[in-house]
Amino acid sequence: MIKAQPRPTIDDIARASGVSKGTVSRVINGHPTVAAATRDRVQAVMEQLGYTPDPAARQLSWRKGQTLGLSLDRDDPMLSPYHVLFRRALEQHTGPQGVQLVDLRADLTQLTRLPSAVLVLHAVDGDSRLAYLQQQGVPAVLIGHQPGAFWVAPDDVRGAALAARTLTDAGHRRLAYLGVGPSQVAQDRQRGFEQAARQAGAEVVPIPADFTVLGGYRAMRRAWEEGTRFSGFFAQSDESAVGAIAALEDLGVRVPEDVSAVGFDGLPELPLPYPLTTVAQDIPRIAATALQLMQEAIAGQEPRGEFVPVTLLPGATVSRPSGAPLPGGPI
Numbered sequence: 001m002i003k004a005q006p007r008p009t010i011d012d013i014a015r016a017s018g019v020s021k022g023t024v025s026r027v028i029n030g031h032p033t034v035a036a037a038t039r040d041r042v043q044a045v046m047e048q049l050g051y052t053p054d055p056a057a058r059q060l061s062w063r064k065g066q067t068l069g070l071s072l073d074r075d076d077p078m079l080s081p082y083h084v085l086f087r088r089a090l091e092q093h094t095g096p097q098g099v100q101l102v103d104l105r106a107d108l109t110q111l112t113r114l115p116s117a118v119l120v121l122h123a124v125d126g127d128s129r130l131a132y133l134q135q136q137g138v139p140a141v142l143i144g145h146q147p148g149a150f151w152v153a154p155d156d157v158r159g160a161a162l163a164a165r166t167l168t169d170a171g172h173r174r175l176a177y178l179g180v181g182p183s184q185v186a187q188d189r190q191r192g193f194e195q196a197a198r199q200a201g202a203e204v205v206p207i208p209a210d211f212t213v214l215g216g217y218r219a220m221r222r223a224w225e226e227g228t229r230f231s232g233f234f235a236q237s238d239e240s241a242v243g244a245i246a247a248l249e250d251l252g253v254r255v256p257e258d259v260s261a262v263g264f265d266g267l268p269e270l271p272l273p274y275p276l277t278t279v280a281q282d283i284p285r286i287a288a289t290a291l292q293l294m295q296e297a298i299a300g301q302e303p304r305g306e307f308v309p310v311t312l313l314p315g316a317t318v319s320r321p322s323g324a325p326l327p328g329g330p331i
Helices: 010-017 021-028 036-049 081-097 128-135 156-169 184-199 213-225 238-250 283-298
Strands: 067-071 100-104 117-120 140-143 151-154 174-179 203-208 232-235 260-265 278-281 305-308 310-313
Touching: 010 021, 010 036, 021 036, 021 283, 067 081, 081 100, 081 238, 081 283, 117 128, 117 283, 128 140, 140 283, 151 156, 151 283, 156 174, 156 184, 156 232, 156 260, 156 278, 156 310, 174 184, 174 213, 174 238, 184 203, 203 213, 213 238, 232 238, 238 260, 283 305
Parallel strands: 067 100, 067 117, 117 140, 140 151, 151 305, 174 203, 174 232, 232 260, 260 278
Antiparallel strands: 278 310
């Protein structure tokens, strides 16, 4: 009797193509972030090996009526511009399938019923929510990064380094980082900014602040009134940067003539009379990747993670330092 040849698997396609299983999965599902050359190579290998994707596997693993939970930190504002954009990007994919998005503000262990799957936002190192969801058998994807988990995150470290180089290339050598906190976002952006700034011979003063406009305003005003001086700053979010700029202007400090500013997120329609220099993250791509990873988690594939590239958007809030003493004290 002739023994039937085993049907080629995604693992076989990945090895023959020289790419990851995740990339093969994205090609099968028509994910838009795969480079054309990579897609052509994978498809050629699939044809050569006679691989035919399971029709069921090509479709989203959601069933109508399922729910996707968004696990937020208790203090995260649900109507912040970032969360609104992220949710809108998710809904473009989940809405047509009848999947309901559910905000989870409480401790997950206190919920009497968990959603069908959960996106975990506002990550901290070793986030305990992932372990709990795994114990409960609920597929989960982290917006952040953690070994052994499904995760996706903007490249915060590289983006913060771009912010530092933008300021140091303009000649700034005394800088401030407006952020600080336990979240991965704050820590990664602070680390990337400080490393790049110090490599350029600049000094960095950390100023504790949250991600909000009001938080940025209060933190900047308090620091300036207490005598902290610098010629440029990087805020961990665009919202915080807007608040900080407002505080400086209320104190008679001009941006960018006296102090230059860089934000992070690339949010549209900020309440400023001029464009903010910012590091933009690709929110639609992060959302699409998170949902692709969720499909893989539901299908029982091996966990993987992906950093999404960021780009610098030049604005009107960075200029060379004037060399004149800053209002209220020297640089």
